[in-house]
Amino acid sequence: MEIKIAGIEIKAPTLRVLIRLGITAAFVILIVALVLRPRTAPEPQEQWKRIIPGVTTQEEVKSLLGEPDKTETINGVLVLYYTSTSPYFTDEIFIGSDNKVEFIRERIIGRSDISLQTYLNNLGNYIRLYGPDSESSGIFLYVSPERGAAYLGNPINDLTEQIWYFQPNSIENLLQKTYFAEYSLTEILKPADGVE
Amino acid sequence: MGLMRLLISLLKKSPLARVLPHPSSLRFLLLLGILLAGGFFFLGSSAYAQLFKPVEDLREEDFCPGDPRGGPSARSELGTESGALREEGECSGVLGSLSCFFNDFLWGELVGPGGDATFLNSALPEYLREANELLLLPNLEISGASFIDKQGLPGGISGSLARLSPPIGGFDNRNDLRTLWRSEAVLSDGLIILNQGDEQTGFSTSGNTDTIGGSGKGSYDSADGDYDVPGRFGEVSPLADRFGLLKEAFFPPSDEAVSISGADCRVYSNEGKVVYYPNAVDVQFLEEPENIFETIWSAAWKIEEFDESKADEETGEVSAQGPTAGNLDTESDVARTRQAWERIGAPPREGDPQSGGVYNILLMPGQEFATKEAELALRYSYDAVKGGGSSGDAQLFLADLGNVEGAVDCIKNGITANPWEANETSCTNAFLGIPPSGGIGGEVEGCFVFSDGAGVQSPDGQVVPWSTDPEAQARVMAAIPVVLRSPNYTHLVCKDGPINLYRVRVASYNGGRARSSERAIFINGTGTGVYTLAHETGHIVDYWNGLFTDFMAEVGPPNRESFIETYPFTKTEHEDFAETAAVYIARNVLPNYAAKYPRHYNFARSRLFGGVEY
Numbered sequence: 001m002e003i004k005i006a007g008i009e010i011k012a013p014t015l016r017v018l019i020r021l022g023i024t025a026a027f028v029i030l031i032v033a034l035v036l037r038p039r040t041a042p043e044p045q046e047q048w049k050r051i052i053p054g055v056t057t058q059e060e061v062k063s064l065l066g067e068p069d070k071t072e073t074i075n076g077v078l079v080l081y082y083t084s085t086s087p088y089f090t091d092e093i094f095i096g097s098d099n100k101v102e103f104i105r106e107r108i109i110g111r112s113d114i115s116l117q118t119y120l121n122n123l124g125n126y127i128r129l130y131g132p133d134s135e136s137s138g139i140f141l142y143v144s145p146e147r148g149a150a151y152l153g154n155p156i157n158d159l160t161e162q163i164w165y166f167q168p169n170s171i172e173n174l175l176q177k178t179y180f181a182e183y184s185l186t187e188i189l190k191p192a193d194g195v196e
Numbered sequence: 197m198g199l200m201r202l203l204i205s206l207l208k209k210s211p212l213a214r215v216l217p218h219p220s221s222l223r224f225l226l227l228l229g230i231l232l233a234g235g236f237f238f239l240g241s242s243a244y245a246q247l248f249k250p251v252e253d254l255r256e257e258d259f260c261p262g263d264p265r266g267g268p269s270a271r272s273e274l275g276t277e278s279g280a281l282r283e284e285g286e287c288s289g290v291l292g293s294l295s296c297f298f299n300d301f302l303w304g305e306l307v308g309p310g311g312d313a314t315f316l317n318s319a320l321p322e323y324l325r326e327a328n329e330l331l332l333l334p335n336l337e338i339s340g341a342s343f344i345d346k347q348g349l350p351g352g353i354s355g356s357l358a359r360l361s362p363p364i365g366g367f368d369n370r371n372d373l374r375t376l377w378r379s380e381a382v383l384s385d386g387l388i389i390l391n392q393g394d395e396q397t398g399f400s401t402s403g404n405t406d407t408i409g410g411s412g413k414g415s416y417d418s419a420d421g422d423y424d425v426p427g428r429f430g431e432v433s434p435l436a437d438r439f440g441l442l443k444e445a446f447f448p449p450s451d452e453a454v455s456i457s458g459a460d461c462r463v464y465s466n467e468g469k470v471v472y473y474p475n476a477v478d479v480q481f482l483e484e485p486e487n488i489f490e491t492i493w494s495a496a497w498k499i500e501e502f503d504e505s506k507a508d509e510e511t512g513e514v515s516a517q518g519p520t521a522g523n524l525d526t527e528s529d530v531a532r533t534r535q536a537w538e539r540i541g542a543p544p545r546e547g548d549p550q551s552g553g554v555y556n557i558l559l560m561p562g563q564e565f566a567t568k569e570a571e572l573a574l575r576y577s578y579d580a581v582k583g584g585g586s587s588g589d590a591q592l593f594l595a596d597l598g599n600v601e602g603a604v605d606c607i608k609n610g611i612t613a614n615p616w617e618a619n620e621t622s623c624t625n626a627f628l629g630i631p632p633s634g635g636i637g638g639e640v641e642g643c644f645v646f647s648d649g650a651g652v653q654s655p656d657g658q659v660v661p662w663s664t665d666p667e668a669q670a671r672v673m674a675a676i677p678v679v680l681r682s683p684n685y686t687h688l689v690c691k692d693g694p695i696n697l698y699r700v701r702v703a704s705y706n707g708g709r710a711r712s713s714e715r716a717i718f719i720n721g722t723g724t725g726v727y728t729l730a731h732e733t734g735h736i737v738d739y740w741n742g743l744f745t746d747f748m749a750e751v752g753p754p755n756r757e758s759f760i761e762t763y764p765f766t767k768t769e770h771e772d773f774a775e776t777a778a779v780y781i782a783r784n785v786l787p788n789y790a791a792k793y794p795r796h797y798n799f800a801r802s803r804l805f806g807g808v809e810y
Contacts, residue, residue, distance in 0.1 A: 089755065109748045136710045136735040137744075137770035156713070157742040161769075 046149035046165055048104050051093070053148060054167030056101045061093060068093075075178060077102070085111055094179065103179050104165040114160040116142075116153035123147060127171055129183040141183050145171045642680045643690030646672075649698045658701045659718070665699055672697060672719065675726040679733055679781055684806025688737045695736060708732040710774075712739030727782035731763075734774030743803060747773050750799045757795040762786050776800050783810050 068080035089107035096102035133139035143150040153160035649659030710732040759767040779786040780800035
């Protein structure tokens with residue numbers, strides 16, 4: 001069999017070779033494209049003292065940090081209190097119903113390395129949430145849902161008061177959590193204070 | 197051309213020769229041309245020139261064709277949208293735009309929305325803000341319960357207010373006088389009242405001219421009846437050192453002598469050209485005072501009304517008389533001075549932020565100086581006529597101060613010239629049509645501004661003008677002096693600018709709400725008393741002063757000491773901070789405060805209120 005393309009006669013064997021070459025080239029290009037395609041690595045989840053929310057169990061916490069200074073059950077959630085690096089507070093670890101760490105609140109007031117801006121620079125993308133002290137005292141919560149971390153602080157003073165660790169989730173789901181109950185994407189109006 | 201050859205020769209030998217076109221080529225010339233043009237635009241930009249030109253070169257001969265008295269307005273017509281500390285250059289046209297592009301690129305924060313290279317109020321340098329704060333700041337390092345206690349102590353007032361002190365009594369008068377003397381530098385020529393003992397009392401008017409107190413000390417022109425006395429204004433008025441005060445408004449306090457030439461006192465024409473640049477005035481603090489500074493401030497002669505009945509008499513040695521002589525006692529000086537200051541410090545007209553006294557440009561947008569009533573009158577005692585005396589309150593208030601632009605020539609005329617010779621038009625020209633100070637858009641008490649709320653959204657209610665509830669305003673006005681009794685707390689509350697007070701109508705509660713970032717307090721219902729205002733100012737202090745860490749360290753609520761019980765809503769550390777201040781001021785709310793919450797109390801007493809007891 002012969003076919004004519006633009007006045008050039010191509011015999012059947014040659015045509016088959018050309019088709020095979022074309023298929024092979026397309027396959028190679030596909031493989032290369034798949035291998036070299038840019039992939040977005042998931043944001044690394046923040047962890048605290050090797051404790052990873054959603055992964056670390058209560059027993060593992062105790063093996064890492066020892067027995068807590070105090071335990072308490074708040075609204076059915078077990079809270080472990082540990083001596084903080086801040087001299088004025090204790091850190092809190094919330095244990096979920098699956099016996100895994102659900103939430104960590106680290107209080108860092110009094111530490112020297114508490115520049116909010118530095119933290120936020122490292123955090124990358126974040127969402128600013130309003131809280132009960134936003135209006136009167138300028139305290140906001142800066143949340144990275146992907147990283148599972150949030151910073152509570154005053155951008156004017158550049159002071160960070162707390163660092164939160166939690167299992168990465170969407171902001172909508174996070175706002176349903178108990179520990180986010182006082183925070184909102186929009187301004188929260190408390191009852192006016194200073195009542196006479 | 198020789199230089200060009202040398203440059204080309206050096207270029208050929210340098211490694212750059214490998215990457216640059218050959219010097220004789222058209223491409224090289226083109227590149228050179230572009231570089232030169234760029235450099236021209238860049239170096240020609242006024243902001244660059246001003247920033248890098250040595251200050252000693254910025255003298256009158258460079259900018260000032262003449263005395264501006266009677267000349268163009270001292271107020272720049274190059275308006276910017278938010279008020280500017282200075283205005284330089286233009287951004288119109290291709291070249292101007294290119295020049296401004298470079299300015300933008302290099303000095304972005306200095307370029308205002310109007311396109312002119314400006315220091316925006318919103319970008320007010322920190323040192324200027326600090327200097328402004330210090331204008332009225334009592335020295336916190338010196339013990340004393342109040343401003344009154346401290347003002348009589350050397351160094352008791354660390355701000356420029358000290359410069360307004362009378363040389364007799366008050367502050368450290370010797371140092372003040374030395375400073376004043378030195379600060380005069382080159383003052384205006386003109387007729388001033390000289391206060392150098394008896395030097396002026398012994399001259400004769402019999403000749404056409406006469407020297408006063410020896411050669412070079414002055415002259416008397418009998419034809420014109422003028423006394424031309426090269427006096428120093430530092431001696432003239434107990435309210436002196438306007439230059440020093442202006443200087444200090446622009447520079448942070450320092451032990452080192454600073455030159456006022458860094459302060460831009462230029463006057464601009466309507467076209468934006470500098471038409472007057474006041475002479476630099478250096479203020480130096482001398483460690484080794486010379487005898488010449490041992491000036492005793494007292495009136496040298498008495499100016500009396502010309503007595504027609506004695507016109508034909510041989511006058512011989514007389515007290516100074518002049519055909520237009522007037523009562524030249526201190527009060528007349530003060531009155532004129534005050535008038536000048538009022539013009540200088542006049543707030544801007546509504547909707548015309550550029551129109552106010554020039555000192556107002558130092559303010560952040562939306563700010564204005566406190567009213568005169570908020571400041572203390574300065575008591576002076578002035579022996580206007582030798583052997584006599586007068587005294588009173590020299591009501592020169594910092595609220596009346598204008599900024600530098602236009603102030604200098606106004607001051608020169610208003611202060612250093614004899615009143616009847618003073619050229620009032622120099623001030624009038626500068627501030628024509630500006631209403632007297634006192635506040636526009638709301639009454640002012642302390643740093644609190646009673647705002648009518650136009651355009652302001654209340655978080656939870658309708659903002660209404662205070663005029664609709666004068667009783668509530670009166671209550672708040674009565675509360676303010678109580679809240680601001682402590683100078684230290686006043687500083688913490690007020691140092692970052694005024695606080696707008698808004699009246700809110702909400703039926704559901706009585707109380708207050710602070711929006712600290714906006715320096716606004718909303719007051720509703722009966723929340724017009726001391727406690728509410730004190731609590732809300734506590735939030736302002738918390739937000740703006742970075743004391744929260746210290747609060748947690750020293751008080752540590754709720755672990756080290758429980759939250760104060762009086763706060764009726766959800767207690768947080770920050771609400772507790774505000775309450776710490778509130779119950780310290782409103783002692784009746786928590787009578788056993790010190791005993792029940794000693795950590796809170798001690799923090800309030802020492803860190804917030806500077807030891808002042810309520």
